[in-house]
Amino acid sequence: MDLKGWDYQGRNIDTKLLNQFKGLADFISNEKLVNNRTWGKELQNDIADAIGISGENRSGAVRTIKSVLEHLGFINYNSLSERKIPTFESVISPLGQDLLTLISVENDLNSLEEDDPKGQAEIKALYQDFYARSLLEFYFPFGVRKKEPAGKNKPLHPLRATIKALKKFGYLNKWEWYLLNTIIDEDDNLEKETELENAIKDYRDGIVNYSMQSIKLNPKGHQYFPQYLGLSGLVSFKKKGREWTRMELNEEYNDLFDIVLSDSFIRDFYAKKQTIIGTQVENEEDNDLFSFFEEDPMEEPLDE
Incomplete structure (x- = not known):
């Protein structure tokens, strides 16, 4: 594949x-x-x-x-x-x-003559919470790849797809991440989710293997969105040098993950994000979700 x-x-x-x-x-x-x-x-x-x-x-x-x-x-x-x-x-x-x-708060803190480790930790935690909140709002409105045939332009909420896969498989390594990216290009397609399950089983059973030569489109897909996940703290990474080898969900956010995986989340999400002639119109954010975020920094952001 x-x-x-x-x-x-x-x-x-x-x-x-x-x-x-x-x-x-x-x-x-x-x-x-x-x-x-x-x-x-x-x-x-x-x-x-x-x-x-x-x-x-x-x-x-x-x-x-x-x-x-x-x-x-x-x-x-x-x-x-x-x-x-x-x-x-x-x-x-x-x-x-x-x-x-x-950014303004961080700049004010950095302008102080004395180091403030506690303040820096608080800023790091605030950034982490910000990226977690922003991932809840992040989606592909016009399809996951521009260079795809007509008809493959359905929206996808990538955080939800990632949580769903990590809940099912326990972890994903780089090649399994690409299998997720390759197969899952819309929300809640059971046929494609079964295809992903079979593809990951074949890979873990050693029936198929992959290398960088297997990646035919967007060969840095293991860098950019995973970096976003790492900055948020929702996902943690095991790394070898500067490369990540495995991603897992941060269990501190299990209650939030359950909400994101619910049918009501995805229904309400698309109800408030309407694409009209290429213009995104958004209603007020649902702040109830944000109460789940902790104030303490967790894993280090994913290095590039």
Whole structure:
């Protein structure tokens, strides 16, 4: 079987990306800087200059950052377009506003002359909770892979699919992760879930083996979304050097996992996320889920 990863934007979630997000937010908050311009090359170049991106193709780099931030849910889909003059309120999502608050608190803490280990631990825990919350809102609205035949564009909630697989199989190694990515491309398809079960059984029984040459699409699929999972603390990793070898659920979140796996969760999730002509419209978040998050940091984030 040829293996395929789920789509990714090719950027790690790191300090550089977060600072670029803050720089973009600061820029569009300033009406004088925006100067009644819409999302064209001129505005993109000025934003690039403001966030420290240089070069002739700096507008392209800004467009890539925009796509990453949309995918992560930090900015609203299609809020940066040639038809609209961007404002902070129209572009930055509620999730993105929470992240900006965290970044500001972290920057204030880092500006102190004395080290504050307790404060750093608290910031780490807040970031972990933020990423866990954001994963609840993260999904593939138009299919898990753009380079797929027509008809394979159904939405998928990848955290739910991951929890379901880890609950069933106990753990996933890298090749089993790719089997999940390859086979599961929509929510709650029992036929495909049976196919995944059979594929993992054949692999664990030694009937089939896989290598990097088996991955025909998205060969870094074991890096980007798993990094997001590691940052959240919902999943822990066993690693060999810098590479992870096995992922498992963090049992401290079992109550949350049960909610995410419920029929009502996925039904309500899609009821409040409606895609109309490519525009994402969201209702108020369900804050009841967020009460499950702990304040103490757990596993270290997955290294890249």
